[in-house]
Amino acid sequence: MSVQRLLPTPESTDLLALTREIARDELAGRAAGDEAAEKFPRDVFRLLGESGFLGLPYAEEHGGGAQPYEVYLQVLEELSSAWMTVGVGLSVHTMSCFPLAHFGTPEQRSRWLPDMLGGDLLGAYALSEPHAGSDAASLSTRAARQGDEYSINGAKAWITHGGAADFYTLMARTSDDGPRGISCFLVDGSTSGLSAGPPEHKMGLTGSPTTPLYFEDARIAADRLVGEEGDGLKIALSALDSGRLGIAACAVGLAQAALDLAVDYAKQRNQFGRPIIEFQGMEFLLADMAAAVQSARASYLDGARRRDAGLPFGQQASVAKLVATDAAMKVTTDAVQVLGGAGYTRDFPAERYMREAKVLQIFEGTNQIQRMLIARGLK
Numbered sequence: 306m307s308v309q310r311l312l313p314t315p316e317s318t319d320l321l322a323l324t325r326e327i328a329r330d331e332l333a334g335r336a337a338g339d340e341a342a343e344k345f346p347r348d349v350f351r352l353l354g355e356s357g358f359l360g361l362p363y364a365e366e367h368g369g370g371a372q373p374y375e376v377y378l379q380v381l382e383e384l385s386s387a388w389m390t391v392g393v394g395l396s397v398h399t400m401s402c403f404p405l406a407h408f409g410t411p412e413q414r415s416r417w418l419p420d421m422l423g424g425d426l427l428g429a430y431a432l433s434e435p436h437a438g439s440d441a442a443s444l445s446t447r448a449a450r451q452g453d454e455y456s457i458n459g460a461k462a463w464i465t466h467g468g469a470a471d472f473y474t475l476m477a478r479t480s481d482d483g484p485r486g487i488s489c490f491l492v493d494g495s496t497s498g499l500s501a502g503p504p505e506h507k508m509g510l511t512g513s514p515t516t517p518l519y520f521e522d523a524r525i526a527a528d529r530l531v532g533e534e535g536d537g538l539k540i541a542l543s544a545l546d547s548g549r550l551g552i553a554a555c556a557v558g559l560a561q562a563a564l565d566l567a568v569d570y571a572k573q574r575n576q577f578g579r580p581i582i583e584f585q586g587m588e589f590l591l592a593d594m595a596a597a598v599q600s601a602r603a604s605y606l607d608g609a610r611r612r613d614a615g616l617p618f619g620q621q622a623s624v625a626k627l628v629a630t631d632a633a634m635k636v637t638t639d640a641v642q643v644l645g646g647a648g649y650t651r652d653f654p655a656e657r658y659m660r661e662a663k664v665l666q667i668f669e670g671t672n673q674i675q676r677m678l679i680a681r682g683l684k
């Protein structure tokens with residue numbers, strides 16, 4: 306079902322129409338095959354780049370699309386409906402540009418941002434480490450200043466686009482001053498001393514590479530420090546506030562796809578002499594799924610509109626991430642139920658949607674961490 310959207314401008318209506326066209330013609334037919342083959346669709350990101358999708362919420366003067374977050378997130382939702390790996394990949398790329406766009410000097414921005422937003426390059430965001438997940442402030446990858454360079458040593462874990470990215474937005478320790486000893490860097494993917502390990506074997510989102518990263522005396526110029534030394538955690542968390550709205554939008558797209566599949570199936574599957582959608586037990590299940598999708602969409606749009614209005618939105622981003630990803634988990638699980646035995650096979654995408662939903666509750670801050678952040682705001 307095509308979602309009826311309230312969009313702020315004719316330009317954004319055209320953008321969403323183009324998004325639907327790309328989702329239908331370029332993504333929908335490939336998703337199942339490439340996910341099964343664990344194949345990263347790098348070419349799709351080039352296509353999105355050519356269409357201006359790799360810098361949507363950033364300023365035009367740096368090559369961005371100057372779109373409100375409200376619009377950018379609905380683009381993510383539509384792409385994720387067709388292929389989660391692409392929606393999540395675009396969200397991660399966009400988040401990896403955030404530190405430079407918001408904390409870089411004017412000189413750094415004009416030097417690097419146009420290429421990062423321009424469509425050829427793909428970004429990654431490197432915060433997590435093997436021993437620093439939810440407790441990101443305990444990270445230990447170290448960047449030591451040596452003259453005009455930093456020498457970086459350590460390991461990152463779980464990096465989306467690891468090995469495939471052209472640039473990494475990296476959080477590394479520049480002093481032992483706890484959370485205030487972390488700094489943010491823009492690292493070129495071809496830096497010598499930087500390498501990616503083999504991709505993790507994941508239960509879902511298998512088209513998206515997730516790898517460790519290793520830094521062994523990787524040397525970068527000192528002018529690749531973004532913000533001041535010691536600002537890194539603040540920058541990383543600020544990027545995550547926006548990133549979480551992106552993950553919420555991806556979750557809604559996935560849940561919408563599962564709902565659409567379940568409704569179509571329930572209309573055509575007959576038992577006891579009539580379509581199963583006519584049984585009240587099935588109607589109520591589908592109604593709850595639709596209510597979960599719509600309320601999750603309202604939740605991320607609320608966060609986006611606050612962000613667009615220049616209001617604080619961190620709490621809303623955590624609520625949206627929690628509500629939308631829990632909704633996606635429930636709706637995709639229920640979609641498998643609606644399809645019965647067929648839902649448990651790989652003949653239908655319901656089981657893949659369910660596997661893909663799980664990771665949404667884990668990355669960019671687990672849903673336990675979102676609850677912690679929401680509770681903190683209540684005190």
Ligand SMILES: Cc1cc2nc3c(=O)[nH]c(=O)nc-3n(C[C@H](O)[C@H](O)[C@H](O)COP(=O)(O)OP(=O)(O)OC[C@H]3O[C@@H](n4cnc5c(N)ncnc54)[C@H](O)[C@@H]3O)c2cc1C
Pocket residue numbers: 397429430431432433435437438439440462463464465466507510515664667668669670671672673674677
């Ligand atoms: C597919 C995938 C892609 C990813 N992509 C990236 C990426 O691009 N960049 C990046 O930096 N990271 C990425 N991550 C890492 C992700 O952000 C972490 O996995 C996540 O933050 C959780 O960290 P952890 O896995 O170490 O779990 P842990 O922190 O070890 O948590 C284990 C469990 O303990 C719970 N827990 C921890 N602390 C608390 C607490 N205080 N209260 C209650 N419960 C708690 C957690 O909720 C979880 O259930 C990715 C992860 C995955 C799976």
